[in-house]
Amino acid sequence: MPSASSMFSAYASMAASMMLLRSMANELIPQPIRGYILNAFHYLVKPRSQSLTLVIEESNGIARNHVYDAAEAYLSTRVSPDNERLKICKSPKEKKLTIRLEKGEKLLDLYDGVSLRWRFICAESDKNAPSENTSISSNVSVRSEKRYFELSFHKKHKQMVLESYLPFVLEKAKEMKDDERVLKMHTLNTSYCYGGVKWDSINLEHPSTFETLAMDSEQKEAIMEDLNRFVKRREFYKRVGRAWKRGYLLYGPPGTGKSSLIAAMANYLKFDIYDLQLANIVRDSDLRKLLLATANRSILVIEDIDCSVDLPERRHVDHHHHHGRKQTDLTLSGLLNFIDGLWSSCGDERIIIFTTNHKERLDPALLRPGRMDMHIHMSYCSFQAFKILASNYLDISSDHHHHLFPEIEGLIEDTQITPAHVAEELMKSEDADVALQGFVKLLKRKKMEGDVCENDDPDNKAEPATKQSKKRKVACKQKKTVAAAGTQRRTRRLRRGSSL
Numbered sequence: 001m002p003s004a005s006s007m008f009s010a011y012a013s014m015a016a017s018m019m020l021l022r023s024m025a026n027e028l029i030p031q032p033i034r035g036y037i038l039n040a041f042h043y044l045v046k047p048r049s050q051s052l053t054l055v056i057e058e059s060n061g062i063a064r065n066h067v068y069d070a071a072e073a074y075l076s077t078r079v080s081p082d083n084e085r086l087k088i089c090k091s092p093k094e095k096k097l098t099i100r101l102e103k104g105e106k107l108l109d110l111y112d113g114v115s116l117r118w119r120f121i122c123a124e125s126d127k128n129a130p131s132e133n134t135s136i137s138s139n140v141s142v143r144s145e146k147r148y149f150e151l152s153f154h155k156k157h158k159q160m161v162l163e164s165y166l167p168f169v170l171e172k173a174k175e176m177k178d179d180e181r182v183l184k185m186h187t188l189n190t191s192y193c194y195g196g197v198k199w200d201s202i203n204l205e206h207p208s209t210f211e212t213l214a215m216d217s218e219q220k221e222a223i224m225e226d227l228n229r230f231v232k233r234r235e236f237y238k239r240v241g242r243a244w245k246r247g248y249l250l251y252g253p254p255g256t257g258k259s260s261l262i263a264a265m266a267n268y269l270k271f272d273i274y275d276l277q278l279a280n281i282v283r284d285s286d287l288r289k290l291l292l293a294t295a296n297r298s299i300l301v302i303e304d305i306d307c308s309v310d311l312p313e314r315r316h317v318d319h320h321h322h323h324g325r326k327q328t329d330l331t332l333s334g335l336l337n338f339i340d341g342l343w344s345s346c347g348d349e350r351i352i353i354f355t356t357n358h359k360e361r362l363d364p365a366l367l368r369p370g371r372m373d374m375h376i377h378m379s380y381c382s383f384q385a386f387k388i389l390a391s392n393y394l395d396i397s398s399d400h401h402h403h404l405f406p407e408i409e410g411l412i413e414d415t416q417i418t419p420a421h422v423a424e425e426l427m428k429s430e431d432a433d434v435a436l437q438g439f440v441k442l443l444k445r446k447k448m449e450g451d452v453c454e455n456d457d458p459d460n461k462a463e464p465a466t467k468q469s470k471k472r473k474v475a476c477k478q479k480k481t482v483a484a485a486g487t488q489r490r491t492r493r494l495r496r497g498s499s500l
Contacts, residue, residue: 052155057148063292070173091203111165117152186274206263213264214385214419243345247352251359252378255420258355272298284334299351306361340371381419383409393426404436411443
């Protein structure tokens, strides 16, 4: 057996040789090559993983990832007792609880005997983003959040997962959405973490329907026929080379039921509503991002377009947050491209609705077919519309002829009164006779004050698609005294549930 001194001498000699070789290698072999050799060595000795992980992010660039949405819905049906944290919510009109995984939660799913492991990850961080105000050099700290799912499985099942399992998840999520569909109303959230804008939503609970809408029957039938024709023409739009979308312009005095008509159209088609407020949009690029974030089978609403933003003359906007002025890049050409340009083809079965109290103020470029295909004049209340309101508020059947109806018919056709004003008057009493007598007094008073119809709508003859009622004796002219102060922006009647 060798002695301790001989073993120490051999160890010292070997260590000196290693140090010499290391020094020679550092001198003769460049650093990139040494790193490559080291990585290759680690790759050879490292155990090979048999697991493959797919990352499913919430968004794909600027467009939303449908696989992420489908996975979120599908996994809510696969929750097990092993899960420790779940998110639960329920709106008044939803039939059952909505269950979602909390961040960090894992879930095991079985498909054709194969184990598939899901994990929901939500990563948050603070970062500095340059201010949009070019006159300010300081950075603004914003909060970013990235959400995604991880799907892990054995590598040998890769083809099965991509060609069978994920399509199965997409189809199941679609079936769930169709069975439990609750209409949503989306509004802008300008405080989004990336410094831009995104949609936030609530359930659309507006009860308006075409049956309860205070509008002449011929006009309602024309609108419903146009909507039915639109949703059935997928192949037609594809064959003629047009984006599958439709534009409507609702114009008329305040209180004539424009918001109620929008809600009725959404309930009739089962389409979600996206309420776009142009005053909150700074750049044309924000419009494109919002368009890509809107779902198919939806209604995009731009209310009071004549006074929400003056696109041709818009140059600067107050930036109170920084106590300065900010250059804005939202242009009329950007809006037109958003409505009818190349970007408008990014999606199917979409309806765009514009509302205004003053059609004459709109740029002619907005009014042409392809942008505003159908112009719908929302006029003052006719006798036919009054009977619908009487049925809604006083439970008087449209077939029933109240003894005050002939007098009301003679007064209302010659008086400017909006459906909203009529509804307010009918709500003053639950007794039909008392309410109608009060309404007659109101009509007589308005007639004495001079609120009478003067002439036909000058645009009516140019719009056969709206089919204004032939029974209407005189269409009321929009009053010049309706000030812009009364037309700034109708606050959320869609949320309040007007019955007009």
